[in-house]
Amino acid sequence: MFTERVASSGEIFFDRFCLNLSERLLTLDDQPVEIGGRALDILIQLACNPDAVLSKADIMDSVWPDITVEESTLRFHMSNLRKALGDGVNGARLIVTVAGRGYRFVVPVRSAVTPVARVGTDVTASHLLPPRISQYIGRRDGIHELSNKLISSRFVTIIGPGGVGKTTLALAVAHEMLEPFVGRVLFLDLGMLDDPSMVPTSLASTLGIAVRSIDPTPSLVTFLRNQRILLVLDNCEHVVESVAAVTTEIFNATPQVYLLTTSREALRVAGESVFKLDPLEVPPDGAQMTAEDALAFPAAQLFMERAKATGARIEHTRDAAGLVSAICRKLDGVALAIELAAGRVEALGLRQTAELLDQHLSLSWPGRRSAPGRQRTLQATLDWSYELLSPMERVILRCVAVFSGHFTLDGAIGVAPREIAAGLVIEALENLVGKSMVASRQLNGATRYRLLATTRAYVIALKGDPVAGRNLSRRHAEYCIGWLENNALAGVALRETSARARYLDSLNDVRSALEWCFGQSGDQPAGIRLAARAAPIFLGLSLLGDCYKWCGTAIRALGTQESGSPDEMHLQAAFGLSVMFTRGSNDDAREALNRSLAIAEKQNDIRSQLQLLAPLTMYHLRIGDFRTAIELGRNASRLSKFVNDPGTEALAHSIIGISLTHTGDLAGARAELEAAHQNPSPILDPAAIYLGFDGHDLAGIFLAKTLWLQGFADRARSCADETISDAFEKDHPVTLSIALIWAISLYIAMEDVKVAQELLDQFTARAELHSLEPYLAAARAYRGLLAVRSGNAGSGVPMLTSALADLHAAKYELFTTTFTIALARGVAEIGSNDEALTVLGEAIAGVTASGDVSHMPDLLRAKGNLLMKGGYHEEAVEECLSEAITWSREQGAVISELAATIDLATLRQQRGVSGVRTMLQSVYLRLSEGFENPLVRQAERLLARLP
Incomplete structure (x- = not known):
């Protein structure tokens, strides 16, 4: 790491500052800077790892190794450090906070690196290197890591797909090594060679060696035997055998020669260390972050820098950052692809550039004229790679390009032509990974593969035999059917969040297979089988739009056989x-x-x-x-x-x-x-x-509601809390929405409006995300209900009226009675008591006809209160409230009975009727818990006043 490299000189320079590690001294223009010891420790960690994101936990472990401190302590000392550095003053940015990850030291640093060994030649000795690149965006860690790897192993090959930045990284390391090698660094681009036999000859010619034999390798070895030099051989993939032979000879016979090569596949020779160069890190999809945080990712930084270089102006807004992030994700963080896309912004604008990429990934956008021909367009870069493949590797690459995302070894075998043996498929796939045409990664102990978006777009665009293409699509559809039958158990998809992510990824292939099956040249019977097996998974993952589309399509295609x-x-x-x-x-x-x-x-x-x-x-x-x-x-x-x-x-x-x-x-x-x-x-x-949906949670929330009505408020609250917690843990959209819509009603009944409001916000967000239209109407109705409860009937009544109309249209009547009661109360508040009574009368007639008499106690109680407010005869009010009490007793709804009894007791107390205390106390004494509930406390206060 960088900390090891600067330790020998003990000085790091950045901006106008000098950080002396051995003296623990920070100076600005040679003047000491006052800075606390802990702040200085933090600075050392950041400056020794420039451009790397250091987590807060790692910084605290390093600065406070023997004690446990709170994150607030780190923030305090970080604030002092920023003040000492003037970070943020006049736009200066030295330290960037990366949301959810840590801190990044973003200012360029310089260090006095002690040479590994010096020879008599001065550091200004001539070298054969292309010019230094001014910025190495997102590769600073890679430069330091690769430099250390090269010094320790002496022979390193950088591998990676075309356009990922292998040459750029090799050049950066070469320039870093100029001082340690006293200028003796040679760079040779082999990309122009057509004849592999010319590799040793070209190297000899570059070194100035006169070649007097057919094989110049012995002369090369003799010349280099006592030389201390770094040889950088770029673009070796098309002459890999020849490069492997000559570098092996040089490595074995010249102990002071260091070799750095770049290739799309490893040389696979003794002594070689492989450095795999991954694409630049891109902002994650779906993450909520500021524009500053999103644009701090290396891929986004490169895009912004290249776009600015062409004259484009991109504002640092959240929308713009979102578009840049989406472009970088679409291009998989491949540096060349990002540069080419950024070059279009000045002419097309940011949004249209993003839209064009969504519609068609352009492989023909031109890059810089100074670039080698094979790197001026993505098409040229991929042509170069494709031509280096064997016929079998090309066949398998075309086959696996049918997968829209990750795939497994079984998947590759499943879509390959039946006449190709599995062993040959495995060998070809391994070679494609080795040649950086297919990416691989380990996930839960298994290897998963994928093509970069640019590579897949290139392969799909290749012209081929239409019959072979249809056969491939049919094999892909059959593979998806088998995958769903063997692996896609709905129960797993429902309960495990990690498993759901894997299903979501694989369902992209199911969708593309369905598109083909029901297309013009597709296979409808296969599509029906595929849709039937995908249906439980679409439901299990709450992909209701997919479920509606493909199940409906398959049903319309059903024949007599199905x-x-x-x-x-x-x-x-x-x-x-x-x-x-x-x-x-x-x-x-x-x-x-x-x-x-x-x-x-x-x-x-x-x-x-x-x-x-x-x-x-x-x-x-x-x-x-x-x-x-x-x-x-x-x-x-x-x-x-x-x-x-x-x-x-x-x-x-x-x-x-x-x-x-x-x-x-x-x-x-x-x-x-x-x-x-x-x-x-x-x-x-x-x-x-x-x-x-998960019926277990549905039963739980109804049980909580039942316990509440029976007067067991504490048990009801515990059951509701447990059920909601379980539903959130599963995070299954429909299950959670069902649990939430009933829980909101329950918490409102328990007069815990704060929790109800929090759940309502989350319920609304999920209903919007998954287009659950009836639930969205219910969410609006709840907001209207809460507005009426808070005394804002003016805004609550229109919301309730509109939402109820939508709920009736959708025939979603489960909550309409509850919302109608709130509407009646709201209408009465804004001055139309008779209209409110009409609304309640219609609701009472409705539940009587439908059999949903569970609402009868609330309806009659609400009617009694409106009659009282409207000045109706007290006997009519008493009749309503008494009827509400009777319904409550018949149902065993103690809470409803208590609420109606409080209203009736209040009325009778005002009239001076005797026996009120006995009436209320008989209900109160049946309660065994829930004494903190507002309704119960109201009963206690009333009992305290009654004689």
Whole structure:
């Protein structure tokens, strides 16, 4: 590392500063700078590792090795350091904070590096090097690491794909080595050679050696035997055998000669150390960061520097930084590709440059005229690499280019022509990795491969045999079907966040295969099989748009052979669910779910029937058909007796329990929900049709609601908190949204508005992200409800009115009664009490007709309060409140009974009626917990005033 290299001289220079390590002295223009000891320690760490991101933990471990300090301590000393350096004054930037990662020392540094060994020649001795590049963006760490590797091993090859920056890095190291080698550094570009046999001759000629034999290698070795020199051989890939032979001879026979070579593949000779050069680091996708943080990434820095050099002006705004970041990601951080794209900004503008890359990755944009011909366009660079491949390597490269992202060795074998043996595929793939045409990385102990976007675009653009192309697409589709059957278990995708990331990556291939299958020259039967196997995964990952599109496409393509098959059953179920979640409970959703259930019944597939009864129950609950929902729940209970499986039994308990909550049978609902919630595993069967959500969490939030209504506030809160925590941990969008929408209602009922508001914000964000339109309407309605509660009926009523209209249109009636009660209260506040009573009257008639009588206590209580506010006869008010109490008792809803009893007791106290205390106390004494709840405290205050 750099710290080791500067230790010999003990001085680092940057800007107008000098940092003397041995004396622990910082000077500015030769004048000492006052700086604290800890701040100086931090500066030493940063200055010794310029351009590298040092994490806060690493800095604290180094500066405070024997004690534990808080991050605030580091921030304090970092602030003092910045003041001492004048960082930020007049735009000066020396230290940059990289969000979520640490700190980066960004000012160029100079150090007095002690030569490894000096000979008599002066440092100004002539050398054969191209000019020094002024900036090595993002490669400072690589320069130091490679310099150390070269000094220690004497023979290093830089490998990497075309355009990644191998020559630039080699030149940077060569210039760094001028002083240690006293100017004796020679640079030879072999890219112009066509004849491999000319490699030793060209090297001899550059060294000024007269060649008098057919093989000049012996003369080279003799000349170099007592020389201390660094030989840099650039672009060796097309003459790799010849370079390997001559460098082996030189390395073995000349102990003071150092060799630095660049190639797209290793030379694979004894003594060689390989330095793999990766693309520049790009800003991560989806990360929330400032423009400054995003543009601090090396790839973005290079883009900005090259764009500025062409005269383009890019403002440092968040939008611009987002476009630059997207361009860099699209180009995989490949330096040449970034430079070429940046060169278009002055003419096209930043946004259009990004759009053109999205539409078509341009391989023909010209670069600098001074660059070698093979590097003036990406096309030329890739032509150069492609021509160096063997016929078999070209075939396999064309095959694996069908993958849109990462792929495995099995995937490569799966898409290769059947007549090519697996061993030959493996060998060709290994060679492609070695030649930097395919990238590889280890993930969870397995190797995964991918083509850089530029390489893939190049291969796809190559003209080939149309029949071979169709056969490749068919093999790719069959591979995707097999992958889904063998690996893509929905249960895993639901519960493990890390596994979901892998599925999301592989689903890009599933999408491209589906596009081909249902295209003009595709294979529709294969597309139907593929869509049916992808459907549970689309649901499991809440990719509802994909599910709707491809299941609908496959259903329309069904023929007689597929009609009534398990594939159609899966497609109809997934299509119905995706419609219900994204477009509402319309006829398309009902018909698809019923069709799927009919197929399951015909095939006597009990598990699939149970899986389907859950979304069908939800469908009927959503449209307010509670009687049908209860019947479906009873049907699920009967079916569960035929399946000896705890998860399936729990699913049946969950279905019937949720249905019973709406009928007001809280005791029955609680028994069913507790039976469902006792099973800690997700209520699903990966072998059957997937629900699209985790029924375990759904049962949990309904159990919390039931406990609350029964008067067990503490247990309800604990159950709700646990369920929400579990849903957040799974981070499954639909499961979390379902849990949140009910939890918001529960926390509002418990008068914890702060938590309800926080959950509402998160619920809205997820509904927007996944286009869950009915949930977005519910989110707006909740905001209107909270506005009315806070006394802002003027803004709350329009929100509620609009949202309720959308919910009715989507046939999403689960929460409309709750929102209607809030609307009535809001309408009454802004002056129309009679209109509010009309609204409540219609709602009461609606729940009576639908059977959703669980809302009756709240509706009657709200009506009683409006009658009281409107000056109606006290007997009418008492009748409403008494009826609310009766409904509450019948349902076992102690909390609802307490709320209505408080209102009735207050009214009777004002009228001087006796027995009020006894009436209220009889309800209060039935509570065994939840005494911190505002409603319970209200009852206690009232009891304290009553005689």
